[in-house]
Amino acid sequence: EVLELLARNGFSVKRIFYFGHFFRQIEDFLYLIYLKIADKKPGDLWGKHKGQKSIWSRFVFGLFKFAIFLTNLESNILWWFPGISIQIEAEKK
Numbered sequence: 001e002v003l004e005l006l007a008r009n010g011f012s013v014k015r016i017f018y019f020g021h022f023f024r025q026i027e028d029f030l031y032l033i034y035l036k037i038a039d040k041k042p043g044d045l046w047g048k049h050k051g052q053k054s055i056w057s058r059f060v061f062g063l064f065k066f067a068i069f070l071t072n073l074e075s076n077i078l079w080w081f082p083g084i085s086i087q088i089e090a091e092k093k
Contacts, residue, residue, distance in 0.1 A: 011091065012091060018075075018087075019079070020083040021078050024084065025084075038054065
């Protein structure tokens, strides 16, 4: 429907990129666990990690960073396969 809407309004689609496959869901899950264990708010994630003393929070944070890597790798491999998100590059004709 979105592609039809773009075409009707004079846009030509140049590229479609899907992302948010399996590892993205794991990344989100680890993110929420880390925030809970470390007693942090979403805005505190990157800037205030250095003072964290809990081994579990460091472990989960490490898993979370690895999941980010896997998410990016997966998105670059499966860009053509529908995921939970889509990026459409279009230009006006």
